[in-house]
Amino acid sequence: MDKFSQVGNQEVAAVEELYQDYINDPESVEESWRHFFKGYELARTNYKSSKFQGSQHIDKEFAILNLIHGYRQRGHLFTKTNPVRARREYFPTLAIENFGLEESDLEKEFQAGNNIGIGPAKLKDIIAHLEATYCNSIGVEYVFMRHPEVVSWLQKKMEASKNSQEFTPEMKKHIFYHLKLAVGFESYIHKKFVGQKRFSLEGAESLIPALDAVIEQGAELGIREFVIGMAHRGRLNILANIMNKPYEYIFKEFYGTEYEEDISLGDVKYHLGFENEVTSDYGKKVKLSLMPNPSHLEAVAPLVQGLTRSRIDSLYDGDVDSVAPIVIHGDAAIAAQGVVYEVVQMANLKGYKTGGTIHLVINNQVGFTTNYLDARSSTYCTDIAKVTRSPVFHVNGDDVESLIYTIKLAMEFRQEFNSDVFIDILCYRKYGHNEGDEPRFTQPLLYQAISSHKNPRDIYAEQLVQQGIYSSKEVKSEIKAFDDLMNSKYKDSEEIEKLRIKQFLVDEYEPFEKITEANFCQVVKTGVDKEKLVELAEKINSIPKGRKFFSKINRILSDRRQMILDDRIDWGMAELLAYGTLVSEGHPVRISGQDSERGTFAHRHAVFVYEDGDGKYFPLKHVAKDQAPFHIYNSLLSEYGVMGFEYGYAMAQPDALTVWEAQFGDFHNVAQVIVDQYITSAIEKWGLHNNLVLYLPHGYEGQGPEHSSGRIERFLAQAANNNMQVVVPTNPANMFHLIRRHLTWNIRVPLIVFTPKSLLRHPMVNSTMEELSNGHFQEIIDDKLVSAGEVKQLVFTSGRLYYDLIKKRVDMGNSTTAIVRLEQIFPLPVNQIDDMLAKYNKAERIIWAQDEPANMGAWPFLSRKLSHIPFEVVARSESASPAGGLMKQHTLRLNKLLTKIFSEEELAKA
Numbered sequence: 001m002d003k004f005s006q007v008g009n010q011e012v013a014a015v016e017e018l019y020q021d022y023i024n025d026p027e028s029v030e031e032s033w034r035h036f037f038k039g040y041e042l043a044r045t046n047y048k049s050s051k052f053q054g055s056q057h058i059d060k061e062f063a064i065l066n067l068i069h070g071y072r073q074r075g076h077l078f079t080k081t082n083p084v085r086a087r088r089e090y091f092p093t094l095a096i097e098n099f100g101l102e103e104s105d106l107e108k109e110f111q112a113g114n115n116i117g118i119g120p121a122k123l124k125d126i127i128a129h130l131e132a133t134y135c136n137s138i139g140v141e142y143v144f145m146r147h148p149e150v151v152s153w154l155q156k157k158m159e160a161s162k163n164s165q166e167f168t169p170e171m172k173k174h175i176f177y178h179l180k181l182a183v184g185f186e187s188y189i190h191k192k193f194v195g196q197k198r199f200s201l202e203g204a205e206s207l208i209p210a211l212d213a214v215i216e217q218g219a220e221l222g223i224r225e226f227v228i229g230m231a232h233r234g235r236l237n238i239l240a241n242i243m244n245k246p247y248e249y250i251f252k253e254f255y256g257t258e259y260e261e262d263i264s265l266g267d268v269k270y271h272l273g274f275e276n277e278v279t280s281d282y283g284k285k286v287k288l289s290l291m292p293n294p295s296h297l298e299a300v301a302p303l304v305q306g307l308t309r310s311r312i313d314s315l316y317d318g319d320v321d322s323v324a325p326i327v328i329h330g331d332a333a334i335a336a337q338g339v340v341y342e343v344v345q346m347a348n349l350k351g352y353k354t355g356g357t358i359h360l361v362i363n364n365q366v367g368f369t370t371n372y373l374d375a376r377s378s379t380y381c382t383d384i385a386k387v388t389r390s391p392v393f394h395v396n397g398d399d400v401e402s403l404i405y406t407i408k409l410a411m412e413f414r415q416e417f418n419s420d421v422f423i424d425i426l427c428y429r430k431y432g433h434n435e436g437d438e439p440r441f442t443q444p445l446l447y448q449a450i451s452s453h454k455n456p457r458d459i460y461a462e463q464l465v466q467q468g469i470y471s472s473k474e475v476k477s478e479i480k481a482f483d484d485l486m487n488s489k490y491k492d493s494e495e496i497e498k499l500r501i502k503q504f505l506v507d508e509y510e511p512f513e514k515i516t517e518a519n520f521c522q523v524v525k526t527g528v529d530k531e532k533l534v535e536l537a538e539k540i541n542s543i544p545k546g547r548k549f550f551s552k553i554n555r556i557l558s559d560r561r562q563m564i565l566d567d568r569i570d571w572g573m574a575e576l577l578a579y580g581t582l583v584s585e586g587h588p589v590r591i592s593g594q595d596s597e598r599g600t601f602a603h604r605h606a607v608f609v610y611e612d613g614d615g616k617y618f619p620l621k622h623v624a625k626d627q628a629p630f631h632i633y634n635s636l637l638s639e640y641g642v643m644g645f646e647y648g649y650a651m652a653q654p655d656a657l658t659v660w661e662a663q664f665g666d667f668h669n670v671a672q673v674i675v676d677q678y679i680t681s682a683i684e685k686w687g688l689h690n691n692l693v694l695y696l697p698h699g700y701e702g703q704g705p706e707h708s709s710g711r712i713e714r715f716l717a718q719a720a721n722n723n724m725q726v727v728v729p730t731n732p733a734n735m736f737h738l739i740r741r742h743l744t745w746n747i748r749v750p751l752i753v754f755t756p757k758s759l760l761r762h763p764m765v766n767s768t769m770e771e772l773s774n775g776h777f778q779e780i781i782d783d784k785l786v787s788a789g790e791v792k793q794l795v796f797t798s799g800r801l802y803y804d805l806i807k808k809r810v811d812m813g814n815s816t817t818a819i820v821r822l823e824q825i826f827p828l829p830v831n832q833i834d835d836m837l838a839k840y841n842k843a844e845r846i847i848w849a850q851d852e853p854a855n856m857g858a859w860p861f862l863s864r865k866l867s868h869i870p871f872e873v874v875a876r877s878e879s880a881s882p883a884g885g886l887m888k889q890h891t892l893r894l895n896k897l898l899t900k901i902f903s904e905e906e907l908a909k910a
Helices: 012-023 029-049 055-078 111-116 123-134 148-161 169-192 207-220 235-241 247-255 300-314 331-336 338-346 383-388 400-417 444-451 456-466 472-493 517-521 530-540 551-566 571-584 640-652 665-679 682-686 712-717 732-744 769-773 801-812 830-839 859-865 887-902 904-909
Strands: 138-141 225-230 274-279 285-290 323-330 358-363 392-396 421-426 589-593 630-634 657-661 693-695 725-727 751-753 793-797 817-822 824-826 845-853 872-876
Touching (some): 055 111, 055 123, 055 138, 111 123, 123 138, 123 148, 138 400, 148 400, 169 207, 169 247, 169 400, 169 472, 207 285, 207 323, 207 400, 225 300, 235 247, 235 285, 247 472, 300 323, 300 640, 331 358, 331 383, 338 383, 338 640, 400 421, 456 472, 530 551, 530 769, 551 571, 589 640, 640 665, 665 682, 665 712, 712 725, 712 824, 712 859, 732 751, 732 769, 793 830, 801 817, 801 845, 801 887, 845 859, 845 887, 872 887
Parallel strands (some): 225 285, 323 358, 392 421, 589 630, 589 657, 657 693, 693 751, 725 751, 793 817, 793 845, 845 872
Antiparallel strands (some): 274 285, 725 824
16 A cells, blocks of 8 residues: 555556555455555556546556456466367456456557566557467466465466477477377277277377476476376376386286286286386486376375385485476366375475475366266366465366476476476366276267367377478378387287286385295394493483473473383383384384374373474484484374375385374274275285384273274284284383384384273383393283193283283182283284193183174184184174273173183183
8 A cells, every 4th residue: 555655656667566566465365456456546546646647548557457467367267278178158258348448459559568578568469468378278377376476486487488388390299209109009009909998098198298298397407206196097108108118018918817926916007006217308317106006096196295205305315306296186086085185285294295296187077977067066176276375287188289388387386486286187088987988878978079089199290290390191100100119019018928017116125025924933133232221211311401391391201210210111111212222223213193292192202392382302313323313293184195195105215114103093994095005905916015004092991982993803804915914012012122123124014003092001011121122022922920730711812901801810819810912913923822822731711802892803813813722702792883982881891801701600610
């Protein structure tokens, strides 16, 4: 307002500058307009009363500024971006009459042309420039962004170039080359493997030259590595023509019958990953990693972010400009899948940011059979981008030059501002959801248009012929040469005996052994010298002098120091000591979860916040001079996205400890896709190794059906072929050794730990320094309080129920019952179980006791695996819900279990 009140006799250009200040107001465009129009009235009055004449012309200048803003703000609604549909109509339009302008103004010159970089210009030329910039093959949404410098940067880039770029004949031939590969590959497969599923890219083949442009431009801007995630549509084409996977390998996957021995089951060809190093046109080496992905759309997106961040942290010293993620979406998936929102929300968070993701949308305007109008409520499938105020470009997939121009601008934007950018490629799907599907059942009009629509290669070829860059004969020759190459590669595929799935991240996992049953039987010494532990404890229990912390922190530290003196290590202290030993030995540690810094149950306190709230102190970052990094983050309130992120992070750093911690164990079911599709099955499907650790708080303590069970049975139902570890540790020392074993032995496999809740502070749950400094992880813990020769009943159990059983035994004065803890349920230590049976061979009653209902917990698994043992199961009755809702109900059921084991009648029978 004040600026406008001082306008006086200034020229129109000055008013334009003030207008731009308000348009770019970082807080709100709407607020900007209110300021502008108030200021406009003052400016208009001042102009009329000044020596500057032509107030009507000034009114027109302001009307044109309004028109310019209209194009910037709403031009994307009036583009020519859809290759096979007419656009929906939006009102009001950008007709000049809607801005107070008339046809007679078209030939008049206006200073407002300065605002778009073309200088004083006739209105018709201003409109032509705006149409070329905002309403041709590219539409852009960006004025909602809050930072003026970002908006200004984009404006200048776009308006200075009229959304076009001078492509030399050589560049045009390069584009055609990639279209030739893309279209020719799909066409050949369609003819050679009639009716077979491949989820073709046909209709969106311009994605291939677009991805090539991402890599080329990225390499020139300093990117050394791209991590790519996508679903199945177009994957074969990208594997062949971007990742350079040999064509003959892909062809063999259409008719092969057997895998090499290192993969037991494998997966369909359009789910497989690949990695390769390619060389750009200018000689730059770029590593490409296309991650394996299941049919669960968008499931790979968080993994891409995690692997990228892991690379940034471990290989590039935090430099986000050296590696970039690319996520390729479908239009229906990006609009509807909740994990997309979770991943987008990670973009600027300290623990998860990767410096900006290139989001490419294959917008074929239909989801399976669902029309786009039924697939979302938002105007665009990409409206999720507005969550992080990221720019969105909508591009006609038939206009490959406009797409490549946009790609280059997007890469430059990403490197300049380290922000996400979305490119919505409007195209179509030539066939149905797959090649055996009939799309006309649900989309007759759309597929009538598609049936007669030329592919992007042929459209571009016609342009190049018209421009004299190619002759029609040369185009046909290029296409035939590629078809001949395909025939040759097919013949090569016939010489391949067995299919081979190339292992992902070969170099990273080369030092480690193949996972076998024998690996799990190895006893790995994980003890740490007592003096070293005491030294680490002192550093963990120290805070900087001269800074104020919340008063209760001093009490926590005092209690911990006393623990060391009393030689009674609780769960939290043992856990922290395990991390301290690992980082001091050179193993990075990363933990994330919704309350991981403090711990859901306030047992960990790995972070202390300064009293003034200005920063945090992490003791585990200061335990050794040349230690490895320690990071712990309170995550966003997400399970699916964050678990996927941590899985991707762990994948790239097999020599690090990466932990995802559930707030409560049952929360992992919100991330069940990651568990099912990656953690439990990725080894058999893709040969994909990973050592992610899940902490799932578990225990029946009267807290109701939610948060009692971490669903042990679900993991055990999928446990096979040494694909993971399922562990329920019951004392601090065993947890300490378990954490250390995970990185000490020479295999890498996911670890599922059902961690305690009440046991974190249970008076019986303590360990000594001696137990930490000697020994190893115990898969089974024997009962040292009974004499084997006197034992009449042998009880196997796991988890917190052990402590209830011990208390009941003491209360009963019973000395004839042995209670053995099964700490590792998978891989099941059968030999050790048999040893226990042999030791207690006089036991007449053998019991499996568990807190969980009989149809849950470990029993369904154990009953299959240990059928040779005459177990009597003592558990809660089978039920659909994990636990009751009342504490009294819980107590009664617990007492019923204990009574069944220790009743005089049952003991007499034994």
